[in-house]
Amino acid sequence: MQGMFTDYEVGGFFDEMFDSAGKVRPHYAKLLARFADMDPAEFERKTVLAEHSYLNQGITFTVYSGDEGTERIFPFDLIPRIVAAKEWEHIERGLAQRLTALNMFLHDVYHEQHIIKEGIVPADIVHSAKHFRPEFMGFDVPKNIYIHVCGTDLIRDEKGEYLVLEDNGRCPSGVSYLLENRQAMKRVFPGLFAKYGVRPVDRYPQELLAVLRHIAPNDNPDPTIAVLSPGIFNSAYFEHSFLAREMGIEIVVGADLVVQNQRVYMKTTHGLKQVDVIYRRIDDDFLDPLVFRKDSVLGVPGLVDAYRAGNVALANSIGTGVADDKATYYYVPAMIKFYLGEDPILPNVETFLSAVDSDRKYILDNIANLVVKSANESGGYGMLIGPHATKEQIEKFRQAILADPRGYVAQPVISLSRSPSFCDGDIEGRHIDLRPYVLCGEKISIVPGGLTRVAMKKGSLVVNSSQGGGSKDTWVLDEEDDESPAPMQSQSQSQSSSIPV
Amino acid sequence: MLSRVADSCYWLSRYIERAETNSRLLHVNMNLMLDLEDADHDSVRAHWQPVLASLEDQELFNTLYDHVDGDSVMEFVTFEKKNPHSIISSISFARENARTVREQISSEMWEHLNKLYLYLRSERARADYRSTPHDFYRSIIDGSHLFQGITDATMTHGEGWDFIQAGKFLERADSTSRVLDVKYHILLPQGERVGGSVDLTQWLAVLKSCSALEAYLKIRVGHVTAWDVAEFLILHPTFPRSIRFSVDNMDRAIHRISGSGISGFHNEAERLSGQLRANIDYATIESVFEVGLHQYLDRTQLRLIEIADKLSKTYCEWLDESADAA
Numbered sequence: 171m172q173g174m175f176t177d178y179e180v181g182g183f184f185d186e187m188f189d190s191a192g193k194v195r196p197h198y199a200k201l202l203a204r205f206a207d208m209d210p211a212e213f214e215r216k217t218v219l220a221e222h223s224y225l226n227q228g229i230t231f232t233v234y235s236g237d238e239g240t241e242r243i244f245p246f247d248l249i250p251r252i253v254a255a256k257e258w259e260h261i262e263r264g265l266a267q268r269l270t271a272l273n274m275f276l277h278d279v280y281h282e283q284h285i286i287k288e289g290i291v292p293a294d295i296v297h298s299a300k301h302f303r304p305e306f307m308g309f310d311v312p313k314n315i316y317i318h319v320c321g322t323d324l325i326r327d328e329k330g331e332y333l334v335l336e337d338n339g340r341c342p343s344g345v346s347y348l349l350e351n352r353q354a355m356k357r358v359f360p361g362l363f364a365k366y367g368v369r370p371v372d373r374y375p376q377e378l379l380a381v382l383r384h385i386a387p388n389d390n391p392d393p394t395i396a397v398l399s400p401g402i403f404n405s406a407y408f409e410h411s412f413l414a415r416e417m418g419i420e421i422v423v424g425a426d427l428v429v430q431n432q433r434v435y436m437k438t439t440h441g442l443k444q445v446d447v448i449y450r451r452i453d454d455d456f457l458d459p460l461v462f463r464k465d466s467v468l469g470v471p472g473l474v475d476a477y478r479a480g481n482v483a484l485a486n487s488i489g490t491g492v493a494d495d496k497a498t499y500y501y502v503p504a505m506i507k508f509y510l511g512e513d514p515i516l517p518n519v520e521t522f523l524s525a526v527d528s529d530r531k532y533i534l535d536n537i538a539n540l541v542v543k544s545a546n547e548s549g550g551y552g553m554l555i556g557p558h559a560t561k562e563q564i565e566k567f568r569q570a571i572l573a574d575p576r577g578y579v580a581q582p583v584i585s586l587s588r589s590p591s592f593c594d595g596d597i598e599g600r601h602i603d604l605r606p607y608v609l610c611g612e613k614i615s616i617v618p619g620g621l622t623r624v625a626m627k628k629g630s631l632v633v634n635s636s637q638g639g640g641s642k643d644t645w646v647l648d649e650e651d652d653e654s655p656a657p658m659q660s661q662s663q664s665q666s667s668s669i670p671v
Numbered sequence: 672m673l674s675r676v677a678d679s680c681y682w683l684s685r686y687i688e689r690a691e692t693n694s695r696l697l698h699v700n701m702n703l704m705l706d707l708e709d710a711d712h713d714s715v716r717a718h719w720q721p722v723l724a725s726l727e728d729q730e731l732f733n734t735l736y737d738h739v740d741g742d743s744v745m746e747f748v749t750f751e752k753k754n755p756h757s758i759i760s761s762i763s764f765a766r767e768n769a770r771t772v773r774e775q776i777s778s779e780m781w782e783h784l785n786k787l788y789l790y791l792r793s794e795r796a797r798a799d800y801r802s803t804p805h806d807f808y809r810s811i812i813d814g815s816h817l818f819q820g821i822t823d824a825t826m827t828h829g830e831g832w833d834f835i836q837a838g839k840f841l842e843r844a845d846s847t848s849r850v851l852d853v854k855y856h857i858l859l860p861q862g863e864r865v866g867g868s869v870d871l872t873q874w875l876a877v878l879k880s881c882s883a884l885e886a887y888l889k890i891r892v893g894h895v896t897a898w899d900v901a902e903f904l905i906l907h908p909t910f911p912r913s914i915r916f917s918v919d920n921m922d923r924a925i926h927r928i929s930g931s932g933i934s935g936f937h938n939e940a941e942r943l944s945g946q947l948r949a950n951i952d953y954a955t956i957e958s959v960f961e962v963g964l965h966q967y968l969d970r971t972q973l974r975l976i977e978i979a980d981k982l983s984k985t986y987c988e989w990l991d992e993s994a995d996a997a
Contacts, residue, residue, distance in 0.1 A: 227778070228770065228785045402770050415774035426675050437674045439830065439928065439986040 173206030174213070174597050175590070181599055184330045184587040186251055197254045197647060200365060205249065210595045213248065217592060220246055220354045229350055231405040244347060245640030246354060247591045251602060251622040258618060258646045261324065261332055264516030265606055266614045267506060269320050272339060272493045273610060274509040276316035279492060280306055290508050291501045295525065298576050299498060300546040301340070301454065301491020305461070309478065311487045312385040313611075318485040319378070320608040321345075324516070324620075326587035333519050333584070335603065337502070339494040340486060341451050344641075345607045346409035348621045349374060349416075351643040367648035369618040374607065375416035381611030382417075382447045385483040393446035396420045396436065398427070400452055400468045410451050424452075429472030432479040447483045448473075454488050496545040496579045497523055524571045524578045533580040534568060540580040542567050555631065557583055586631055589642065591624055601625045603633050604644065618646035672830045676775050678987040679768040680831045683776075684838035686765035687784070690758045691815035692846035693748050696722055696853075698808040699880045704741055706872065719744040721856040725849045728756055749800065758811060759791050777825035780818065787814040836924035837982065844917035845975050848968040850880045851904050854897075855965045866896065874900050881912045901964055902956035914971065915951045922948040925982065940981040947974050 180188050187198045194202045221243055224230070230241035253261070278285050279296050280303075286293045296302060321342025323335040352371055356363060379395070386393035399410035401423045414421035426436050427445065435442035450457065456466040461474040476482045492498060500521045503514045522529040522540070533540060537556055544552030554567045571578045588599035606620030622642040623633035633639040700722055704715075716739045723729045723744060731754060736743040751757045755764075766788040773781050790796050791811075799807040819839070826832050854877050863869045874895050878884040881904060891899050907913040922944045926933050929941060936942035959967045 225789065226782055226786050228773075228781065402767070407770075411770075411773040415778075420673060420676075421774050422673065423675070426673050437989075439672050439674055439677045 172202070174208060174210065175202065175206055178590060178597055179599065181588070183585055183599060183601075184326055184328050185599060186326075186587055186589040186602070188590075197252050201250070201252065201362070204359075204362060213592055214595065216358045217246075217248055220248065220358050223354060223357065224350070227350075229346075229408055231408070245624075245626055246351060247600075247624055247626070247640055247642045248355070248358065249590050249592060249597070250355060250643040250645050251589050251604070252645045252647065253604075253619065255647050255649045257332075260515065261606065262616050264332070264334075264514070265320075265322055265608045265616055267510065267512060267515050268322065268334065268337070268502065269317060269608045269610055269614055271502065271506040271509050272320070272337065273314075273316050275498075275505050276487075276490060276493050277314055278509075280489065281308060285505065285508055288508070290504050291498070294576070295495075295497050295501070296492060299492040299495040301489065301495065303454065303489035303492075306489045312387065312480075312483040315385060315610050316487045317490050317493065318381050318385070318487075318610050320610070321605050322608060324604045324606070325519070325584060328585050328587075330587065332516055332604075334499075334502070334516050335519055336496065336499060337494040338605075339490045340453060342605070342607065343406045343409055343451070344605060344621045344623075345374060346412040347641050348607070348617070348619065348644070349412075351621075351641060355643040366645065368645040369648060371617045371619055374617045375413060377609055377611075377615050377617070378413065378449070379417045379419070381609050382449055382483075382485055384611040385485060386446045387480055387483055390446055394420075394436075394444060395447040395449065396422045396427075396445050398422055398424070398448050398450040398452055398470075400424075400456070404451075406451065413449070424466075424468045424470050427470040427473070429470060429476050432472070432476045432481055434470065434473060434476045434482045445482060447485070449485050454491065457488070496543055497525060497576065500579065519581050519584060522580045524575045524580065529580075530571065530575055533571065533578075537564055537568060537580070539583065541583055542571070542578055542580045545577050545579060553632075555583065583631070586625075589622070589624065591626070591640075591642070593626060593628070598628070600628075601631050601633065602642070619644035672775075672834075674987045674989070676772050676831065677834045678983065679772045680775070680834040681838035681982070681987075683765045683768035683772070683784075684835040685842040686761040686768065687815050687818055688839050688842035688846065689756065690761040690765070691812055692842075692850070693726070693756070693758050693761070694808045694811040694815075695880045695882070696725070696850065697745055697748055698805065698812070699876050701741065701745070701804060701808075702879075703872065703876050715740050721853045722748065724856040725853045726756055728754060745804075750797075762788050762791050772831070775831050777821070779821050779825045783814075783818055783821055787811070787818075830928060833924045833927045837921055837928070840917045840921035840924065841975055841979060843912060844914050844921060845972055847881055847904055847912055847914050847917065848971050848975075850877060851901065852965060852968045853877065853880075855968075870897075871895055877904070883910060883912060886910050897964075898956060898960070901959065905959060905967075906951065906954060906956060918944075918948050918951055921978075925978075928986065938981070938985045940978060940985045943974065943978045943981055947971070947978065 178188070180190060180192060186195075187202070188194055224243040224246065228241075230243050275285065283293075283296075285291050286296060297304075317339040319342060321338040321344065323338065324332050325335045326332055349371060382395050383393060386395075395417070396419055397410050397414040399407060399421055401407065404410070411421050420436065422436055428435050428437060428442070430442070434445045434448070436445055452468050455463045456468045458469045458471060458474040459466045460471045462469070473482070474488070477484055477488070499518065500523050503518055506512055506514045522533050524530040524533050533542065537554075538559075540556045542554040542556070554563060556564065567578075586601040586603060589602045590597050591600040593600065602622050602624050604620050604622050606616055609615050622644045624640045624642055625631060625633045625638075626640045627638055630638070700719065704718055719739050719741060723732055723739070726748065728747070732739075732744075732747055735751065735753060736747060747754055747757065749758045752760060754760060762784075766784050769776060769781055769784050796807070799810070822832070822835060826835075854873060874897060875884060878887050878895075878900060883904060887900065887903050890903065903910065903913065905914045908915055908919075910916055923933065925940055925944045929937050931937045931941075936945055962970070
C-alpha cells in the first residue's frame with residue numbers, strides 16, 4: 171500500500187478496496203493512484219469544501235434540541251465506493267426479481283391470498299403485521315403496482331457476498347443524497363470521472379416522473395402530479411423539495427389540498443386545480459384523518475375516498491408496509507420461489523422469527539450473540555446488538571420478545587464489509603451498506619449505484635443517519651472500464667438497466 | 672400557482688426588503704451619531720429614539736433593555752431574535768419562506784439567501800459588527816441588492832416573480848414612508864431653528880437612509896429643505912425608492928397577477944392599489960402638506976396594510992374565507 175494508505179489495515183473484514191493480502195482490487199487501482207499522492211491536509215480541505223457546499227445549498231436535516239432546531243449536514247466521505255460492472259449486473263437482477271415478487275405478494279395478500287392458502291406464509295404473519303390494511307382487501311391499485319419506489323438495503327458479508335438486509339417499501343428516503351453526493355464528487359475531483367467511466371445517476375428524477383405518469387388515472391396523457399410532504403419541519407424536507415424541483419412538479423403539504431366530489435384539488439391563486447397523481451412522502455397513518463389517524467394534521471380529509479374512487483393515484487400505494495415488515499422479510503425467498511419459480515438471486519441474511527417456537531428458543535438461548543430487531547421499526551430504532559449490549563438491555567429485549575413474539579426477529583451479527591474512509595485526519599476502514607433505489611412503473615429500473623451509508627464511528631455497525639452515520643458516493647463502472655473479475659458467477663449478459671416486469 | 676407558494680414568495684421578498692431598510696436606518700443613524708458633539712445621555716437618547724419610533728417596536732424594546740442608547744438599539748434591531756422585526760429575524764423568516772418554495776425559486780436565489788442567513792448567525796458576523804459596523808451593514812444591504820439582481824436574472828418573470836415584486840414594492844413604499852416619518856419624531860435641540868444646520872443634517876440623513884442623496888442633489892442642487900426632500904421621496908416618478916415609484920410598481924405587479932390589464936379592477940386588492948396609485952399620481956406636495964406630512968404618511972401606511980390584507984384574502988386565503996362564509 172502507498173501514500174496515505176501506507177498504514178491502512180484490512181483488519182480481518184471484507185474490504186471493498188483491498189483483498190485480504192492488502193493488494194488493491196483492480197477496479198480501485200486508479201483511485202489508489204490518485205489518492206495515494208494526496209496528503210491529509212489536502213484531503214481535509216476537500217472535505218471541508220464539500221461540506222460547505224452542502225451547508226450553503228441547505229442540504230441539511232434538522233436536529234431538535236431546546237428551543238431551536240440545529241441544521242446538520244449528513245457527513246460525507248470523499249472516498250467513493252466502487253462497484254464493478256459485473257457485480258452490479260448481479261445486484262440489479264436480484265433487486266428486480268425481489269421487487270417483482272414483493273408486488274405480486276402485495277396483490278395476492280390483498281386479493282385471493284394464494285400464498286396463505288398454499289401454506290407458504292402463515293395467515294397470522296400477514297394479518298398481524300402493523301402496516302397490513304384490511305380496509306383495502308379486494309381493492310385494485312392503479313396498474314397493479316403497489317411498491318413504486320423501493321429502497322432495498324444490501325450488505326456484504328465476510329466473503330463479499332451481497333445479502334438483502336431489509337426492504338423499504340413505504341416511503342424510502344435518501345435518494346437525494348445519492349444524487350447530491352455525485353455532484354459534490356464532481357466538484358471536488360473533476361479529473362477522476364473522465365478517467366474512470368462512472369455510470370451517471372442523474373436520470374433518476376426523470377425515471378421517477380415516468381413512473382408517476384404511468385399510474386395516472388384514465389391514462390391521462392398530461393396528469394398533474396405533486397409531491398406530498400409533511401412540511402419543512404420534516405427531516406427529509408430537503409429531499410422532497412429536491413425531487414419536486416428536479417421533476418418540475420409541485421410540492422404540496424396537506425393544507426394545500428382539498429377533496430371535493432371524490433377528487434383531489436390543490437388550492438391555487440386562480441382557483442382549484444385537480445391533482446391526478448400524488449407521490450406521497452407521508453406514512454399511511456397520516457394520509458387521511460377520516461380513515462387513519464384522526465389526529466393527523468399532515469394529511470388530507472377525503473384523500474382515501476378519492477383514491478378508492480380511482481380519481482387519484484398514490485405512490486407508493488396504501489398498505490405496502492405488510493411487505494417490508496421484518497417478519498414478512500423472512501418469507502421473501504419462499505415468496506420468490508412461489509410466484510416466480512426461481513431461486514432468489516440475492517439471498518436474505520439468516521433470520522430467526524421469534525413467532526416460531528423453535529426459532530424463539532434459539533433466539534433466547536443465544537441473544538447475546540444476535541442482532542434483535544423490532545419487526546415494525548425502521549431507522550435503526552428498536553434494535554439490540556447483542557455483543558455490544560448491557561445485561562439490562564438484553565433482559566429488556568428478552569422480556570419484550572416473550573411478551574410479543576410476533577414483534578421481533580433476530581439475525582446473527584454480520585461483519586459488514588468495510589471501505590476506506592477519511593476519519594479524523596487518517597484513512598481507516600469503516601463498515602458500509604448500500605441502498606439502491608428500485609423503481610417500478612411500466613418496467614423496473616434502477617439507477618446504477620445507490621446510497622452507500624457509512625458507520626463513521628469506529629467499530630460501529632449502525633449506518634443510519636439518525637445514529638451518526640454518513641455517506642459516500644457510489645460508482646458503478648462501465649463494462650469496458652471494468653478490470654475486475656466477477657466475484658460471483660454471472661448468470662446473464664444483460665447490459666440493460668431495465669428489466670421488463 | 673399554489674396559494675401557499677404565492678404567499679411565501681410575497682413574504683420572503685417583504686422580509687428581505689425589511690432587513691435592508693433596517694440596515695440603512697442603523698447605518699445612517701450610526702454615522703450621524705459620529706457628528707454629534709458633546710453626546711450626553713439625553714442627546715444620545717434623542718438620537719436613537721426615532722429609530723424605535725419608526726419601527727413601532729418601542730414597547731418590546733422597553734421590556735428587553737433598560738435604556739435607549741446606540742448599542743442597545745443596534746443590538747435590538749440587528750441581532751435580537753425576540754424582536755420579530757430585527758434584521759436577523761427578517762432574514763430567518765425570509766429564508767424559512769424560501770425553503771418552503773425552494774422548487775419554485777431558482778437555486779441561485781436560495782443559495783444566496785441561505786448564505787446570508789448562515790453569515791448572520793455566524794461568529795464572523797458578530798465580529799464584523801463589532802469591528803467594522805459600516806461594512807457589516809453595507810454587506811447586508813448588498814446582500815439584499817444581490818438577491819434582487821439574482822431574482823431578476825434567474826427566475827422566470829411569471830406569477831411567482833410578480834408576487835415577489837408586489838411584496839418588495841409594498842414593503843418599500845411602507846419603509847420610505849417610515850423613514851420620512853422619522854424626521855417628524857426628531858425634536859430639534861433647543862435653540863436650533865427649522866432650516867438651520869442641525870435640521871439640514873437631519874434631512875440629509877433621511878435622504879441617505881433611502882440611498883437618495885446623490886439622486887436628490889442632481890435635481891435640487893444645493894437646496895435641502897423639508898418641502899423638497901418630502902416631494903422627492905414621496906412623489907418622484909422614477910427614483911426607485913420613492914413612494915410613488917414603489918406604489919406604481921406594486922400596482923403593476925398586482926394587476927399582472929390577475930392578468931387583466933393595468934386599468935380597472937377585478938378584485939379588492941386591485942381596486943385599493945389602483946386607488947392609491949391614482950391618488951399619488953395626482954398629488955402635489957402642496958396637497959400633502961395641507962393634510963400634514965405625518966398624517967399623510969400615516970394614512971398611506973394604513974392603505975398599504977389594507978392592500979396587503981386584500982391581496983392575501985384574494986389569492987392566498989380565499990378558500991378558508993369561502994369556507995367560513997358557507
